[in-house]
Amino acid sequence: MNLSKVSSDKLLPVLFILPSIVAIGIFVYGFISWTGYVSFSNWNTLTPDLSFAGLKNYLFLFNDYRFQSGMRNTLFFTLFFIIGVLGLGFFLATFIDSNIKGESFFRNIFLFPMALSFVVTGVVWQWLLNPSTGVNLLLASLGFESVPRWYIDTTILFSFPLGQIQFGIPIALLSVVIAAVWQMTGFSLAMYLAGLRAIPEEVKEAARVDGATEFQIYRKVIFPILMPITVSIIIIMGHISLKIFDLIYAMTGSGSNFVTDVPGVYMFETTFRGNFFGHGAAIAMIMLLLVAVVIVPYLIVSRKGDS
Amino acid sequence: MKIKKFTLLTILSIILALFMVACGSDEEETTGDDQNGNGDSNGQEEAAGDNGEATAEEGSLEIFSWWTGAGEEAGLLALIDLFEEKHPNIEVVNAAVAGGAGTNAQAVLASRMQGNDPPGTFQIHGGAALNTGWVAAGRMEPITDLYDSEGWHDKFPQDLIDMVTSDEEIYSVPVNIHRSNVLFYNVEIFEEHGLEAPTTFDEFYEVADALQAAGVTPLALGDRESWTALHLFETILLGSLGADGYNALWTRDLDFDSPEVVEAIEHFHKFLTYVNDDHAARNWQDAAQMVAQGNAAMNIMGDWAAGYFATDLELEPNVDFGFVPTPNTTGKFMVVTDNFGLPKDVENPEIVKDFLRVLGSVEGQDVFNPLKGSIPARVDADVSKYNAYGQQTIEDFREAVLTPSLAHNSAAPAGFVSQADQAVNIFVASGNVDQLVQALQTAAEQNIQ
Numbered sequence: 001m002n003l004s005k006v007s008s009d010k011l012l013p014v015l016f017i018l019p020s021i022v023a024i025g026i027f028v029y030g031f032i033s034w035t036g037y038v039s040f041s042n043w044n045t046l047t048p049d050l051s052f053a054g055l056k057n058y059l060f061l062f063n064d065y066r067f068q069s070g071m072r073n074t075l076f077f078t079l080f081f082i083i084g085v086l087g088l089g090f091f092l093a094t095f096i097d098s099n100i101k102g103e104s105f106f107r108n109i110f111l112f113p114m115a116l117s118f119v120v121t122g123v124v125w126q127w128l129l130n131p132s133t134g135v136n137l138l139l140a141s142l143g144f145e146s147v148p149r150w151y152i153d154t155t156i157l158f159s160f161p162l163g164q165i166q167f168g169i170p171i172a173l174l175s176v177v178i179a180a181v182w183q184m185t186g187f188s189l190a191m192y193l194a195g196l197r198a199i200p201e202e203v204k205e206a207a208r209v210d211g212a213t214e215f216q217i218y219r220k221v222i223f224p225i226l227m228p229i230t231v232s233i234i235i236i237m238g239h240i241s242l243k244i245f246d247l248i249y250a251m252t253g254s255g256s257n258f259v260t261d262v263p264g265v266y267m268f269e270t271t272f273r274g275n276f277f278g279h280g281a282a283i284a285m286i287m288l289l290l291v292a293v294v295i296v297p298y299l300i301v302s303r304k305g306d307s
Numbered sequence: 308m309k310i311k312k313f314t315l316l317t318i319l320s321i322i323l324a325l326f327m328v329a330c331g332s333d334e335e336e337t338t339g340d341d342q343n344g345n346g347d348s349n350g351q352e353e354a355a356g357d358n359g360e361a362t363a364e365e366g367s368l369e370i371f372s373w374w375t376g377a378g379e380e381a382g383l384l385a386l387i388d389l390f391e392e393k394h395p396n397i398e399v400v401n402a403a404v405a406g407g408a409g410t411n412a413q414a415v416l417a418s419r420m421q422g423n424d425p426p427g428t429f430q431i432h433g434g435a436a437l438n439t440g441w442v443a444a445g446r447m448e449p450i451t452d453l454y455d456s457e458g459w460h461d462k463f464p465q466d467l468i469d470m471v472t473s474d475e476e477i478y479s480v481p482v483n484i485h486r487s488n489v490l491f492y493n494v495e496i497f498e499e500h501g502l503e504a505p506t507t508f509d510e511f512y513e514v515a516d517a518l519q520a521a522g523v524t525p526l527a528l529g530d531r532e533s534w535t536a537l538h539l540f541e542t543i544l545l546g547s548l549g550a551d552g553y554n555a556l557w558t559r560d561l562d563f564d565s566p567e568v569v570e571a572i573e574h575f576h577k578f579l580t581y582v583n584d585d586h587a588a589r590n591w592q593d594a595a596q597m598v599a600q601g602n603a604a605m606n607i608m609g610d611w612a613a614g615y616f617a618t619d620l621e622l623e624p625n626v627d628f629g630f631v632p633t634p635n636t637t638g639k640f641m642v643v644t645d646n647f648g649l650p651k652d653v654e655n656p657e658i659v660k661d662f663l664r665v666l667g668s669v670e671g672q673d674v675f676n677p678l679k680g681s682i683p684a685r686v687d688a689d690v691s692k693y694n695a696y697g698q699q700t701i702e703d704f705r706e707a708v709l710t711p712s713l714a715h716n717s718a719a720p721a722g723f724v725s726q727a728d729q730a731v732n733i734f735v736a737s738g739n740v741d742q743l744v745q746a747l748q749t750a751a752e753q754n755i756q
Contacts, residue, residue, distance in 0.1 A: 044722065045439075045443070045444070045720070045722065046417070046420075046440050046441060046443070046444040046446075046721075047443060047444040047445070048421065065729070065733065066729050130585075130588050131585050131588055132585045132588065149585075151588070152585060152586075152587035152588045154587075154736045252531075253531055253532060253533075254533070254732070255587065256530070256587040256732065256735060256736045257732065257733055257735075257736030257737065258729075258732065258733070268410075268414070269410065269725065270725060271414070272410055272411075272413050272414035272417060273410050273413065273721060273724070273725045273728075274721055274722050274724070274725030274726065275417075275440070275720075275721045275722060276722060276725070
C-alpha cells in the first residue's frame with residue numbers, strides 16, 4: 001500500500017513529461033546531431049555521401065565570399081536591430097506611460113505590427129522602400145533632388161578589405177533594419193511599459209526628495225530597475241536576428257553583391273538549389289553555435305538567479 | 308488515494324489511446340490500400356504497403372510540380388482532365404509547390420526522395436538537372452521501353468532525346484519547350500526611332516547607343532532573383548562562342564579562363580551598361596513590364612515572357628511587342644524543357660506510365676502548351692493551336708541547333724549553376740572580369756566531371 005503510493009507519486013510527473021522528452025529528444029536533439037554529422041560529410045550532391053570529410057565544409061564556408069558577406073550582414077543587422085528595438089521601444093513606452101490621452105489607442109497602434117508575420121512585413125516594406133516607387137515618390141514630390149536607393153544600394157560604409165569581402169556597414173541592410181524594427185518594437189514597448197508600471201511611485205518620489213534631476217532619476221533609478229527586462233529583450237531579439245530568414249527572403253532576397261544576404265538564406269539556397277547538403281548543414285551548425293553563444297550564458301545566469 | 312489512482316488510470320489510458328491513434332493511422336491506410344488494390348493487380352501490393360499513402364493501385368496518382376502560376380496551372384489542370392477522362396478510375400493528386408522559381412518545390416522533392424516517399428511523377432528540367440541529379444543518384448527508372456512501344460524515338464528531335472538520355476537509357480518525357488534566347492522589344496519605340504531589331508552584337512550596341520542617346524533605357528533587367536542575370540549571361544555566351552563552343556564548356560573541352568570566354572564576359576559587361584538603374588529591385592515580370600509600358604526598349608528573357616505579354620498584359624505579338632533571337636544566336640535554340648519521369652520505388656509504376664503516355668501524346672502536348680505559352684516538344688503537333696509567337700517558334704525549333712540552358716539547370720550540374728549564379732551576382736555589382744573568370748573556372752573544376 002505504502003509502496004504503491006510512493007511509486008504512483010513519482011510515476012505521475014514522469015508520465016507527464018515523458019512524451020515531450022521523447023519527442024524533443026528525437027525531433028530536436030536527434031536532428032541536431034544528424035545535421036552535425038552531415039556537416040562533417042562529403043554529401044554535396046543529390047546522392048547522399050556520408051563519408052567523413054573533416055572540416056572541409058567549414059573551411060569552404062570561411063573562405064567563401066557569400067558566407068563572409070552573410071556573417072558581416074548578420075553582425076550589423078543584429079547590432080542595429082537591437083539598438084533600434086531597445087531605443088524606440090523605451091521611448092514609446094515612456095511616452096505612453098506619461099498619462100497621455102488615448103493611451104490604449106497608441107498602445108494598440110504600436111503593438112499591431114507584431115500580429116503580422118515577417119513575410120507580410122517583408123512584402124509591404126519591399127514596396128514602400130522600392131527605389132522607383134514607394135516613399136521615394138513622396139520624397140521626390142517634396143522636392144528632394146536625390147532620393148535614397150534603399151535596399152538596392154550596394155555602397156558599404158566605412159569599408160576596408162577583410163578576407164574576400166569589403167567589411168563595413170552595407171547601406172542596403174538599413175532598409176531591412178527599418179522593417180524589422182517597425183515590426184518588433186511593439187514587443188519591447190510592451191515589456192518596458194510593464195516594467196515602468198511596476199516601478200513604485202515612492203521610489204521616484206524619494207529620489208526627487210533627495211534632489212535628483214529627472215535625468216539622474218532615469219540613470220540611477222529607472223534604468224537599473226529595467227535592466228533585467230533589457231537583457232531579456234536583447235536575448236529574444238538577438239536570437240531572432242541571428243536566425244532571420246523570412247523577412248530577408250520576402251523583402252530583398254540576397255541582394256546585389258550579397259549586401260542583404262544572411263546565413264539562413266544562403267543555407268536554404270545552397271542546400272536546395274545547389275544540392276550542397278554538407279555546406280548547408282555546416283551553415284546550420286554555425287548558426288546554432290552563434291545563437292548558443294547568446295543563449296547559454298543567459299540560461300546559466302538565470303538558473304543561478306533562481307536558486 | 309482513490310482519486311489519485313483514478314487520475315493515474317485516466318492519464319495512462321489517454322496516453323495509450325494517443326499512441327494507438329498515432330501508430331494506427333498508418334496501419335489503417337495500408338489495409339485500406341490492400342482492400343482497394345485487391346482484384347486489380349497483385350504485383351504492386353507489396354510495394355504499396357511500404358509508404359502507406361492513399362495511393363492504391365486503381366486509386367490515385369500524385370503529380371508533383373511547381374506549376375502554380377496562371378497559365379501553367381491552367382495547362383496542368385487541362386492535362387489532368389484529359390488523363391482522368393481516359394482513366395476514370397484513377398484519382399489524380401495535384402501536389403504543386405509554389406514559390407522560389409521552383410526552389411521550394413525542389414526542397415520538398417529532395418526530402419521526399421531521400422525519405423523514400425517519392426511522388427508518382429515529378430516535374431524536372433531536361434538535361435543536367437535530370438541526368439546529373441536524380442538519375443545519377445540512382446533514383447529514376449529508365450523508360451526506354453515506353454519510347455519503343457509508343458514509337459516516340461522519331462517524334463521528338465534527337466538533340467532533345469539526347470538531353471534526357473544517360474547510358475543509352477531514356478529517363479523522362481518532355482512535355483514542353485521554352486526558348487530562352489529571345490530578345491523582346493517594344494515595336495512602337497523602335498519605329499519611333501527608326502531602328503531595326505538587332506541580330507548581332509554590333510547591331511545591338513548601335514541600337515542601344517542610339518536609344519540611350521534618345522533618353523530611352525535600352526535593356527530592361529530584373530535581377531532581384533539573380534538567375535535572370537545568369538540567363539542574360541548564357542545567351543551572350545551562346546552568341547559569342549557559338550553552339551559548339553558553348554556546348555564544349557559543359558564537357559570541359561573549353562575552359563572558362565580561355566580568351567573566348569573572357570571575350571564573352573566583356574560583352575556581358577558591356578550589355579550591363581545599358582540596363583535600368585533599379586534592376587536589383589525588379590523581378591523578371593517587372594522587367595518585361597518596362598518593355599510593355601515603353602519604359603525600356605528591349606528585354607532578354609525566355610519565351611515565358613511571351614506568355615506574360617500575351618496573356619497577362621494582353622499585348623499582340625508583332626504589333627505591340629516584337630521578338631528576335633538574342634544577338635548572334637539566329638538559328639540557335641536555347642532549350643528549357645519540362646520533363647516528367649518515373650521515380651524508383653513508386654507504388655504503382657503502371658499508373659505513372661499511363662500518365663507519361665498521355666504527356667507524350669500529340670493530344671496531351673496540344674492541350675497543355677497553348678495554355679502554358681510554350682511549344683510542344685513533339686515535332687508533329689498541331690501548329691494551328693498556337694498564336695503567332697508559338698507558330699514562329701515551332702518553325703525555328705524544327706530547324707535550329709538545340710543547346711541546353713545553363714540558368715535553368717539543363718547544361719551543368721546544380722552545384723555549378725548555383726555557384727555561377729553567385730559569381731554573376733557579384734559581377735553585376737563589381738564588374739570585375741578576372742574575379743568572374745576565376746570563380747567560374749573553380750566552380751567548373753569542382754562540379755563538372
